[in-house]
Amino acid sequence: MTKHKFKAKTLPALSMVGPVTIWLLVFVAAPLIYVLVMSFCGIDQFYNVSYHFTLTNYKRLLNADYVNIYGHSLIIALATTLICILIAYPFAYIIARTKSKKKSLLYMLVIIPFWTNSLIRIYGWRSLLGTSGWINTFLMNIHLIDEPIDFLYKQGTTIFGMVYCLFPFMVLPLYTAIEKLDNSLLEASADLGAKGPKTFFNVILPLTSGGIFSGSIMVFIPCLGYFFVADILGGGNSDVIGNLVERQFQSGNNWPLGAALSIILILVTLILVKIYQKLGGDMDSLGV
Amino acid sequence: MKKKRVLSIVLSVMLVSAMFAFTGCGNGSGSGANGELNIFTWTEYVPEAVIDKFEEEYDIKVNWTTFSSNEDMLAKVRAEADGTYDIVQPSDYMVEQMIAQDMLMELDYDIIDNLDNIGEGYLNPSYDPGNVYSVPYQGGVAAIGVNTDEIDLEITSYADLFDESLKGQLVVLDDYRAVIGMAARSMGYSMNETDEDVLSEIEEKLLTLKDNIKVYDSDSPKSSLISGDCTVAYCWSAEIALAQEENPAIEIVFPEEGPYVFMDNWAVLKGAKNSENAMKFIKFMLEPENAQMVSEEFPYLNANEKGVELMGEDFINNEAKNPPSSVIASGEYVSNLDTDTLAIYDEMWTKLKR
Numbered sequence: 001m002t003k004h005k006f007k008a009k010t011l012p013a014l015s016m017v018g019p020v021t022i023w024l025l026v027f028v029a030a031p032l033i034y035v036l037v038m039s040f041c042g043i044d045q046f047y048n049v050s051y052h053f054t055l056t057n058y059k060r061l062l063n064a065d066y067v068n069i070y071g072h073s074l075i076i077a078l079a080t081t082l083i084c085i086l087i088a089y090p091f092a093y094i095i096a097r098t099k100s101k102k103k104s105l106l107y108m109l110v111i112i113p114f115w116t117n118s119l120i121r122i123y124g125w126r127s128l129l130g131t132s133g134w135i136n137t138f139l140m141n142i143h144l145i146d147e148p149i150d151f152l153y154k155q156g157t158t159i160f161g162m163v164y165c166l167f168p169f170m171v172l173p174l175y176t177a178i179e180k181l182d183n184s185l186l187e188a189s190a191d192l193g194a195k196g197p198k199t200f201f202n203v204i205l206p207l208t209s210g211g212i213f214s215g216s217i218m219v220f221i222p223c224l225g226y227f228f229v230a231d232i233l234g235g236g237n238s239d240v241i242g243n244l245v246e247r248q249f250q251s252g253n254n255w256p257l258g259a260a261l262s263i264i265l266i267l268v269t270l271i272l273v274k275i276y277q278k279l280g281g282d283m284d285s286l287g288v
Numbered sequence: 289m290k291k292k293r294v295l296s297i298v299l300s301v302m303l304v305s306a307m308f309a310f311t312g313c314g315n316g317s318g319s320g321a322n323g324e325l326n327i328f329t330w331t332e333y334v335p336e337a338v339i340d341k342f343e344e345e346y347d348i349k350v351n352w353t354t355f356s357s358n359e360d361m362l363a364k365v366r367a368e369a370d371g372t373y374d375i376v377q378p379s380d381y382m383v384e385q386m387i388a389q390d391m392l393m394e395l396d397y398d399i400i401d402n403l404d405n406i407g408e409g410y411l412n413p414s415y416d417p418g419n420v421y422s423v424p425y426q427g428g429v430a431a432i433g434v435n436t437d438e439i440d441l442e443i444t445s446y447a448d449l450f451d452e453s454l455k456g457q458l459v460v461l462d463d464y465r466a467v468i469g470m471a472a473r474s475m476g477y478s479m480n481e482t483d484e485d486v487l488s489e490i491e492e493k494l495l496t497l498k499d500n501i502k503v504y505d506s507d508s509p510k511s512s513l514i515s516g517d518c519t520v521a522y523c524w525s526a527e528i529a530l531a532q533e534e535n536p537a538i539e540i541v542f543p544e545e546g547p548y549v550f551m552d553n554w555a556v557l558k559g560a561k562n563s564e565n566a567m568k569f570i571k572f573m574l575e576p577e578n579a580q581m582v583s584e585e586f587p588y589l590n591a592n593e594k595g596v597e598l599m600g601e602d603f604i605n606n607e608a609k610n611p612p613s614s615v616i617a618s619g620e621y622v623s624n625l626d627t628d629t630l631a632i633y634d635e636m637w638t639k640l641k642r
Contacts, residue, residue: 043627046389048366060631065638072642130515152517153503236462236504239641251463252634253359254627 032266039260047253057260066244070264073240076155076230077223080162084170084219085212087163092174092211096181107175110168118165122232125161126152129233153235161233162223169222170215177211178204213276221269241265320347325565328353328361328373330552333426335585342572348565358382365391370559374566380551380621383422384415388624392421393556399567402574407593409613410551415621423570424591426582427551429611429619430466432541433513433521433528445544446474449522450493454500459518462504464637465622466548468494470522473545479620482629491636498640513538526588529608540608546618551591583609589616 039057044050060066095106113121128134129151136148151157181204189199227242236243241264248258277283320343327339331354339350355361358379365373378386386392397403403411403423410424434443441453449458449470460467469479471494481487502518505511509523510531521528528540554573556566572578579595587609590596596603596610603609625633 045626046385047627047630063635063638065635065642068642069638127515130517132516148516231462231504235502236641237501244638250357250359251465252630254630254634 035259035262035266038256039263041256041259043254043256049255057257060257061260061264069239069244070241072155072238073224076159076162076238076240077220079159080166080223081170081216081220083159083163084167085216088167088170088174088215089212092171093178095171096175096178110171110175113168119228119232122161122165122229125164126232129157152233153237155234155238158230158234158238158240161229162226165226165229166219166222169218173214173218174208174211177208181207210280213279217272217276220272224265224268320349322346322348323562323565324349324351325375325562325569326351326353326371326373327375327377327569328355328365329375329377330354331356333377333552333586333588335581337585338573338578338581341578341581342569346565346568346572348562348568350569362386365557371561373557374560374562375569376555376557377425377552378422378555380413380415380427380553381623383553383555385624386555387416387421391558393558393560393563394420395423395556395570396563396567399564400571400574402571405574405576405579405594406591407596407613409616410591413551413621415623416553422553422555423574425552425554425573426586426588426590427549428524428526428589429542429615430461430470430522430548430550431525431528431608431611432543433510433523433531434539434541435513435516435519435535435537436539437537438516438519443520443541446470446522447545449500449520450474450497451500454520456500456502457519458497458501458522459503459505459509459512459520460501460522461509461524462506464633467497467522467640468633468636469548469620469622471497473543473548473620476545479548480623480625482625484632487629487632487636491639494636494640504641510534524588525608525611526586529587529606532608542607542611542615546620547615549616549619549621551621 038049040053040055042050042052042054042056095103095110098106126133130136131148131150131152133151135151136145139145140148185203185207186199189203194202224240225242225245227240227246230236230238230240230243241261245258245261245265248254248261252258325348327350329352339352342348343350353373355364358381361376361378362382362385365376376386383392400423403419406424410427412418413424416422432443432446432449439454439457441448441451443449443451460470465479468490472479472481472490475490475493477486477490481490503512508527509521510527512518513521513528513531514534521531525540528538531538532540554570556563556570560566573582574592576592576594576598579590579592580598582592583590583595583599583603587603589609589611599610
């Protein structure tokens with residue numbers, strides 16, 4: 001009897017779920033567990049990972065200079081997220097609500113940047129923003145400024161680059177949320193005498209807050225890790241946590257410390273996702 | 289019916305000819321009559337024409353892979369099965385590290401009979417006494433590039449980089465051993481100090497450099513110098529040479545204290561399957577005309593003196609491309625530090641960058 005049940009129920013289920021589960025175990029769970037294990041290891045005299053238990057890496061994470069960089073990194077991520085919301089919301093609203101035939105074209109405009117690698121686009125910005133770059137040359141030619149403006153290699157430039165890179169990740173969930181908005185609710189609000197701003201803050205904003213949350217998560221988290229933006233536009237003067245991880249895996253040659261640093265990133269991510277869930281966020285709209 | 293038969297004939301002809309094409313390939317360039325050679329080099333460092341020439345001359349098929357950092361190379365050599373790579377191209381300190389880990393094979397100087405093409409100053413280096421395991425290839429000097437149109441201060445030493453008038457003017461290598469080592473040398477210390485008291489002295493000095501540094505860039509420090517974003521650079525001599533081609537006002541300064549020097553080398557891995565071919569390859573690379581081909585494409589400091597002699601006046605007299613041997617002799621290589629000391633260096637670097 002049990003054999004029959006196995007054949008009828010378990011086997012089909014296993015054949016459907018099995019491959020995905022194995023995929024997830026091998027390519028997601030195993031590497032993460034490896035990182036976790038490594039973060040408790042030390043290094044030998046040749047800087048190889050040596051598998052003995054130690055808490056040294058975690059002790060080093062509490063170093064005041066590191067903590068300072070985490071702080072800066074969080075500020076950069078927070079600023080980026082806020083700026084993204086402020087720009088992306090009206091933008092997404094216009095695309096989602098427009099009746100124009102240009103709607104799909106506008107939507108495409110958000111997607112197009114993905115066709116070029118973000119690293120190349122960031123390098124592009126560096127040559128645009130340089131002291132002899134196009135923007136400064138233009139401003140000087142129209143006699144708006146006499147001396148070139150120093151755009152590059154500041155914390156602000158890093159934030160600018162992050163906003164530029166991650167803007168689409170804010171627009172897309174917002175677009176989905178605003179698109180789903182039921183028009184009859186807006187009409188009802190208007191019928192009951194609410195003016196534009198009132199409708200926006202009492203009806204539209206609460207109904208689209210899911211989009212804001214998922215967009216924020218998708219912007220905030222990569223911000224902590226996008227070391228190349230901090231390197232190229234920030235010139236190494238405004239490091240994010242990602243730079244610390246990268247340095248330990250490359251020139252620092254201390255993989256266990258790098259692993260411990262990336263555990264911090266994973267923890268921050270988990271905490272944020274948990275908060276998001278608690279606030280009633282929809283896991284599907286995160287794409288996970 | 290007939291249509292189907294025609295189709296099947298066409299398909300089988302295609303299949304058979306494809307098979308011929310493959311076997312043909314195997315006899316031609318698939319593997320040379322004298323076997324294969326697997327080389328693992330830095331990217332943008334060995335001209336393709338030189339490799340082609342070697343394949344032709346020796347009838348050895350070369351499989352070529354590249355890396356972009358010593359650590360990356362080491363990790364890959366460890367991860368792959370023995371014999372995946374025959375020849376590697378480690379820098380000075382990495383040669384030392386690989387020798388200590390028993391990863392390199394002693395070179396066969398019966399085959400490599402032309403080591404004397406290498407300049408005297410590059411032989412018998414501190415990281416591999418007697419060149420038992422490695423032969424120098426190309427290298428460089430961490431020199432100072434100055435845009436003389438913008439800077440009036442006369443810069444002659446690493447110590448001058450700390451001058452207050454250079455606030456926000458510097459592009460420096462994004463490399464902690466290079467920058468901390470520069471601070472150490474400016475005070476008369478070694479780049480490889482391990483004494484904690486000395487290191488805290490160096491740290492104090494290092495942090496005074498913070499305001500002068502505008503950007504950390506190892507990939508292309510010349511860009512900031514050429515674009516005018518920075519007026520002084522602490523970077524590789526070859527980068528300064530390229531910047532000079534764009535802006536003749538840029539001058540190269542070799543620091544009085546003696547510069548940070550690096551040298552990349554050819555070495556053969558212990559588990560190499562084609563060790564004899566590897567020795568032949570090193571001999572081939574040492575030949576002056578091949579060294580000349582290398583310098584023409586990648587103008588780094590070339591250790592091959594006989595090759596440099598073929599390069600002509602312009603190259604030989606260009607100090608940025610061909611730093612004087614007295615400069616090299618006054619310089620210092622980075623060497624491997626114990627992990628505790630390295631942790632202190634890492635802390636110093638984090639303090640500088642925070």
